[in-house]
Amino acid sequence: MRMLFTCLAVVMLGYSSTSAQTIQHLTQNRPATLPAIFPAPVSIELGKGSIVLGRSVVLIASPETGTETVELVRNALTLAGVESITVAKQLPQHPDVPHIIMGTGEAAIVRTALTKSGAALDSSTEGYTIAGIVTGNGALITLAGHDADGLFHAAQTFRQLAQRKVIPALLIKDHPLMPIRGTIEGFYGKPWSMTDREKHLGFLATVKANTYIYSPKDDPYARDRWREAYPATTLAELGKLVAVAKRNHVNFVYAISPGPTVCFSDSSDLHHLERKFAALRSIGVHSFYVALDDIEYTKWNCDLDKTTFGPSGAEAAGIAQARLLNALQANLKKNDPTAPPLIIVPTEYYDAKETPYKAALRKNLDSQIVVQWTGTDVVPPAISVPDARAATKAFGRKTLLWDNYPVNDYGQSAGRLLLAPYMKREAGLSGELAGILSNPMNQEVPSRVAVTGVVAFAWNDKGYDAERTWLAAARELAGGDEQATAALLTFFDTQHMAPTFGSQPWQVQAPKMKAMLDGVRDAIANGDATIRHEAIAGLSQYASAFTNAPDIIRAGIVDTSFALDARPWLDAMQLWGRALQLTAAGLNAADNGNAAAGRYFARAKRLAAEATAMKTIPGATRIGGPIKMADGVLDVFVADAPKLIAVDLIESVTITSEK
Template structure:
């Protein structure tokens, strides 16, 4: 028998790196390594590296200050690229650190008598990203031999908790920030519409216990290398000309600054800008109108930007009252002219919930606002009427590669359901890291694996369930993502086979559809048993229950069609039982208080319900013979 060389395969890293090269066979870490830690490595980065090593079976970690001339063990070197031991390790591995902010190099290779793994960051954030990639190249105690050179395409990547309805809990925010870090995001914007102390009562101080709880979230964000951005929404009541209101904004920001927040945001969306909140504004800015509103807003924002610059805290972010489209207007023209160029402007695309976003759209936004915009992408948010009864779990899609050249970044506005938002958000994070190499379906599966703790069977069950929640509505009647595309393809094939009356095709298509029904019926139990994030099952419980009923109804429908084709008796019973199950499924409602709009949960609506309803009419059922006959 001929001997075959060991075959190694390139590991999957998400988000997709700028460059990854497989350099040799994988190698075992063993039960002991030597950790060479450069000065300045933060505790969270070292902790993550140690956790990866422990998961891989390493039990003994010794510390050294430098590499020996000859590697006599497995050495793991971590630090920023300008540190001496890191420079040595990079030279030996032939890797280099990119020049871009948050860039990193990761290299791993075995050598005679030992092995070398180096994690090198352009800065502390880049080093943390390197540790997240290191986690992904270690599997079953072995390390892939790779050289990775990586950096983000967009400076800002993350989420904005900017929805109406029930805000996330503090614990959910902490968990979400850890999720963001795993996908190399760097931004979380705190802007829940229903935080009364940020909007309706924005002048009032937070209660001490709330402020303390927010401080814990800020600590998690700082530890995870995620920028916590605090947003205030004074627009409904502010008097722009009143120095006391400016001082109120400053007081609120000062309180958050005391928690460790260094980035701030003023939201001026969803307000009336053709009337003033106080007579003094008309005296200073003139009669109410679009131009006057922009002038007043710019005065406020410029003052706050000056405060941040004086404190060394960078740029203020704002969302304008005209936050979507790029149509020229008196408001945009005045804002473009009067607003400090350092202020970051958010924009939601060509609509509030756009079906797609192109490079030309972003260029038009740059022209309209006089600077590159930060995209507020209203997906997968489900706080508007068209999303009633829905989870939005289709992958992130229809955003054009090349947007990284025209945007300052992207943040997702997620659902009220934090964990259920992750499949879509993960795609946005991967796209904003590397928009040119973003793979929709592979990243969607990576998000499922993240929820499943790496278990492939659970991930497949999740993807089966995600398909039933695939539709993505807009404010209009036409969704920008279709419902249940995988299931619909199987149903359409079965319909066509029945219409053609091809026995072989009918048998094959119904068998495939039956297998899909069985997989969907089994998915909820597998998800409940295998998903490692408990919040997912809690948030999606009604949909999991309904999906199982719909799947059983589909199985009965397929069996009914098969029995009818075979001329078996009692065919009507299959369809009747299926109809009974669909009635039970359709009666299941969303969790009270969980979302702004509540109602019956929807599972593959327009696909499953139509097929099950139509099925009895797709075959001719001969009437049962009477007793006389």
Template sequence: MNKLFTCAAILMLGAGNVLAQPTINQLSASAVTMPMIFPAPQSIELGKGTILLGKSVTLVAAPGTDAETLAQVREILTGAGVNNILTAQRLPSNPEGNYIVIGTGKASLISQALKQSGTVIDTHAEGYTIATIARANGGIITLAGHDADGLFHAVQTLSQLAQRAVIPALVIQDHPAMPIRGTIEGFYGAPWTMENRTKHLNFLAGVKANTYVYSPKDDPYARDRWREDYPKTTLAELGKLVATARRNHINFVYAISPGPTVCFSDPAELKLIERKFDALRSIGVHNFYVALDDIEYTKWNCELDKKTFGAPGAEAAGVAQARFLNAVQASLNAHDPDARPLIMVPTEYYDAKESPYKAALRKNLDPKIVVQWTGTDVVPPAIATTDAQAATKAFGRKTLLWDNYPVNDYAQTIGRLLLAPYTRREAGLAEGLSGILSNPMNQEAASRPAVTGVAAFAWNDKAYDANRTWHFSARELAGGDERTTAALLTFFDTQHIAPTFGNQPWQEQAPHLKATLDDVREAIAGGDAASRQKAINNLIQCADGLATASDIILSGTVDPAFAQEARPWLDALQLWGRALQLTAAGLNAADQQSAAAARYFANAKKLAAEAAAVQSIKGATRFDGPIKIADGVLDSFIADAPKLIAF
């Protein structure tokens, strides 16, 4: 990405998607090019030739292949224009036409198909291999999963390959770097709706995530009223969500937050948790989490804890929590031996410094239990491999990173959507973490650009490219439309800032727009008339792009949920864009020594004030407030512009 990002986006906006569909003759003569797959595969090697799917494909499924995974393959093929999907039990000795062979590595059919490509299956958990062979009269595409999860991930990659006009001959060997990847719905404020969650689980599947933790702080039955049973209707809704997660090969984890009121030493409390977990087990939940964050350890909730563990304090809290959690883990072992280990988030979750609490937890906590940790701070500006090593030492095990990005439930995020790419996490973290869970925003669809980055980094941290992944997320939200993608990237740039709990953000605001506006300031200051006029012309283009981006985003190709969640920001963006258009007109008039400059600048000031007054959707986030669009960049430039050229 260069500093002319915003102007480049505007050129895309004007051009639209004008790529003509190639003819078959053109395809056969075209070069074989490397596809861009997200998350980046561990390895991908091109072969010779390409495969045009055409109208007919024969599907050869190995015994035991998951029916829903097969159904998704059919859906992908139909979307790619295949209208005749035949089936067969084996590959013929001299296949004609296009064949897709699908199954897990245990099937002889898969081994035979991969052998034709001179490769073998990736043997890592959740790993997969895709091998495509181009022939004069068709081709063979083999989708081989090490396990059912790996095969499902292979199908997600096929979905991206099938969006191209042709599929190149290639071999992809792929598997995740981190075993746990996904999100924790752990924010304060309005929880997601069941519809939001369903869409989110479908989205997570596409980016090869494998974990969703249900932990909304404002679910009373998970926190304030954790001892009470869920109403039957709510339990039934959760059951539907669990079924959606299962179809998407997502591990649905239920989190309970008893910390504010629990009596750690009372056996009756464990029985209540067991009862809650039994009810959730009845709807298909087999993985659980106990959250002990955002509570005090300077007091006990019951006299029995004081008698059992002594005076309240950090060390005593660590011992009490460890014993309680060990009992929960033992209960899980007894009820469901195949369940994954219990996950917990400690009261000291925000650094890796040695402390009496961490020492007590490290000494007493069952080593099987997974510990979450938010990094070097509640909202860390960066996370290095040395930080992960320090956390491993402090907690006595590899930690599961709870990354508080792009969550926007704290005061510094008022009026913001956090849409910057996921960055400043060091490659190599896979060696020091058991995984990463993103804590998203109250706005589910708007969280996807950042979460896409988290999932891609957790899948392959060493090959992760933040900007390319960011662009991919915009294309996905835009439904593949290039004009809308460009408009989204223009909008994303105005929401680029990533705050912390302090005064210093960890990502700067509107870097691409700022570069354009800085060019204008520098050209005007330089005193050269030709350079000044060129910069003003670029400013006019960029202002037009800002002013029209909202209408393009709302035109219909973007996910409707994103358009609804972002509506106040899009309204404000349009007003700010019009204010910048008037500012550009004012600078142009001032450069021509026209008295009209004063009128342009005055009207720009009025529009800017109107834009700054747009409010967020009441109740949508924990804190309401005025919408912020490229604040500190756009508003400053509009305010300063009348003083840049005397008229």
């Protein structure tokens, strides 16, 4: 028996040695490839070798690490296939399995791990360092935050890294270039539900946003009845939302809109605002916002303001507003010295032209108060560094950009989901802005496509790539499934048009589809028989993929709310897809001299009419209407196709008689 046990021991020892060698081979000899991280890190460099997490990992979290951050890393490891997560307090001399060390730079063990990795801690607010090195048969991955927020961002980056089968040895030093990044729920029409808001806060965490402004236009206690206290049940619901925001390291900002009825010089109105803020402070809110947009400022709401500030007008309004806002800022600091400064949106919130109102704000408004600005227009087609610099001069401080994209609550956006990538904002804006907040759509999950880009730009505008970030947003919605990702991108292309308040959109409709259809037109007009045949065959393949995309999206997306919000657009897409399939069949028949081409084109026309008649979900947006689907591109091609290749006249007569 002893001999048997000895033999088994030798065998096991040999196996252990072989296993160790195999691990070393996997971690050191696999080719390392630079991972795609979004938002793009400020600095990322590959090291030597690669790390396979394997089945067992040791996790060391310093005491100050938040439970939500530890849970995030644990979930990422579990999804990566790690079966055993052992908790330890000390670093071993020679790790034989991957060890993950996490904490802020205040923790000695984190500083030691960084030193072992030859790395230094990012020293910026919300900054973090990730250092991954191969150590013999094991690995050391250090997640080090400058502060708790930075550590949480490091965990979010690790979540992305762990989606790869192999993590390269690397060094990431990263921090946001803009201090404020996120969304303002400031659209008109149907508001988000509390469930929508909770999910949105979770999404914001994944893209390293840090701000959500609660400003729904339909909350009576924040707008029409702003002087009244919230009912206890509503306050409790808001308290739950604030707690969700805190767990996701997102600053919950409460916005109030007293402008239509406030008396700026009445101390009782100031006290109403202070009491409202105190009630919100009791449920954990520390950041506040006053909205003075979309109001009439050329007349006073009370006689006392006329007595105090003189005749009404833009300059007098600026002085009166500044007085009230300064008093609120002073009250906030008195009650909560560590609170962020008050944020406001002024009555003149767009362009940077010098006006008496802006001059009055610049001269009288407390310099700590943050001012929002929507750009060169309400929906600006582009924003340049000089534009932002002009706004800084006009308002006397760096402004916080309220970007009205992808909001779809105005006439020019009727019938549309706005799903184009975030573009035409100039790199370098981080030097002139306090941050960027996106005003999203009434549809929360579809809004994430554009918001991902907005936040990624605000995090690192100098390293931002619009198209790659757009792809990353699709992949995230699809849970990494490539087929669903491709279907989503095909759908996004049909909703690429980004309107403005004018007649010219700031992003064109369906650019990828247009390029493909233009290629078909060119092949038919200028190509020989082979080229025409190949182009029409390619069109047929595209039409089939287009038709199948809605079903793939419904089956493949992670959050089913996307399909619910986009239901009429997906339904219309299938109808248009079938119309395009019939159009391709008609072109093929015509190209082969087949008189059946007319029937194909006629059926395509009927389906196109059905698709055009489809309408948005009643009440889902402020302005509803017919669904727009690659309009000006797809509809024009289907209508023009019968004229591209001559169809037999007798067959055309027959089709007319069949109708």
